[in-house]
Amino acid sequence: MSLASEDEVRELKFRDPEKGKALAARLEKLTEQIGRAPVAVMHVCGSHEQAIARFGLRHILPKALEVIMGPGCPVCITDVPEVDEGVALAQQGVRIATYGDMLKVPGSAGSLADARAAGARVDVVYSISQAVELARELREEVVFFATGFETTAVATAAEILRGPPSNFSVLSAHKYIPPVMEIVAEMPGTRVEGFLAAGHAATITGWAVFEPFVERHRLPVVVAGFEPLDILAGLVRLLELIHAGTPQVDNMYPRCVTREGNAAAQTQLWRVFRPLGGRWRGIAHVPNGNLRLRDEWAHLDARQRFRIDVGRLWDFAPAALVQRCICGEIMAGLKSPADCPLFGRECQPESPVGACMVSSEGTCKIWHLYGGHPELQGGDEVRP
């Protein structure tokens, strides 16, 4: 088969399995040198977990290195009352536009998909600009249910500053990552010795945003990209810092991330949003962890524009299954899907109980899709 040469070059640069194996060997050596087993580090990004699973990286990581999946999936940490707001609005007859991942996330009385099946109007969009377009076409009220971290919040901010039509508003469930790292670091029983920070978020915030955290908690932070070699190299650097006992921030994604970040995007972000404390689903109350529209944009804030009647939904008691869901402990890095009695049984992608089984960035969904890290030997003699 003939590949376009451009493809081949790209593959060579960031997807070279030989370089990957060399980095894995260095990880093996570093974990030996550190001498504690296991050495536990955490990433706080669903895209990191996605890439780790997608490329089968756990298969080549040292047994003594535990890479814990933190609260890095924006869909999963959207809290139940926030989902309820979206569902309630939809049931009140308002057209909701949102990302596909949000559809199946269960609230206290069903998901947006359930509301849609019962007749509510819910549209899947790929970006906020598609939602704005929809509002322009339809000339009826369209509410964009906005989820995601600072990466997607910036897109929301830009659209708001551009001046959407008057029938458009935003229900913000956006979240801000840096504060939740503090929560995890302070959790009793946490074994995390260092953090792998998300390259795309750092593109906006700059890597300096992690300096106060390192100062306070004496834990190293390494900013890493999303190609398999980015992640392996980021882990190598993190283990080097742990081994040397020198907590600092290191940028292993310099082709995208600078110390200061994207100043224009930050200006837009903070012109539109203010940080507010709030619950992250299954985790805890996170001070400054939520992004809400500033008062200046009240006319575009769905919470101001509509009376959202969530109380009505809460007459339904949560299903018994939901109470057995351990998504919170999984996202805090205390447990893995293998510890969950529902995983793969009552809780499957077709019928999710917890949000982690819904999103393609959710730990449980990823484990379900890519098989956790089972032994997959065999067939070497017949490989084509």
Added chain:
Amino acid sequence: MRSLLPLGERITLKHGSGGRAMRALIEQLFVDGAESPAGGVGLAEMDDGAAIPVGDRFLVLTTDSHVIHPLFFPGGDIGRLAVAGTVNDLAMMGATEVLALTCSVILEDGFPTDQLEAIQKSIRFTSREARAPIVTGDTKVMGKGELDGLVLNTAGVAFTDRVVPDSGLRPGDRILVTGTLADHGFAVLAARHKLELQGELRSDVAPINTLVRDALAAGGPEVVAMKDPTRGGLASALHEMAEKSGVGVVLEERRIPLTGPVRAAAELLGIDPLHVANEGKAVLGVRPGAAERVLAALRAHPLGRDAAIVGAVIAEHVGRVILDTGFGRRLLTEPEGEPLPRIC
């Protein structure tokens, strides 16, 4: 058979998207208790079609209904899809010389005549291309809103001396694909959602009976299993073949042919191309000694230029498909419904 998924109180879109839910629906509702023709292939086998012994040959019979939105998409339209779909299902059973097709059309009140003419032209063109004459048909018109535009149903019959089943894999066999994957699904997805994606995404919809004929001529009885990876993509097709054959499959990801635009779309949307539909491709299981010969025959055909050997059959991990990424290995799962794009 694996443990059955509960159907739920209502049929939903996931029951039609080619994954586990669809198989559960078919197994529980339609296959349960069905009898197969003696010495042939019937509903119970859940193959691409039925094979009825007639003398020392088999009459292969298949039918397929087609609904697609939009009706016209880059690379094809519903007419071409309806003919190719049935011709390819016959070919996947080993029957590459089509005796005849039927074609029924159900229209919605108000459907534009010029669109119907364009679709009819495409049906005729594709039927000539496949040398598959349409010999009878039916037309119905339903009220406005009673269906979405147009539904096409085709059925086809053909003879074959040997039926190639889904279930003939054994350890050591090679897995071949006849060309680049996921072109159809991504082209339709991009057209449906009006995504402006870089590069050109074009459906691969085509009748591939002559391509399959050439492969069978080169490999003879050493071509032991065939399936067209339509809804649910390569992942679904291989799971079904592995499960029915009682074997496992290891795929080498870097050998799987994908076009540049499909790679880009897959990365951008977070959709696994191995879960995405094809309409002009086949997956073949071939005994190891014949694999190179069959590959050469495929590549000599204009529709098989990008054919590749992408994997091998193993005795371990029965019913599972393992993807070797070059870095490590992971399980390739079956898609569970319409792929939803991830958010960031």
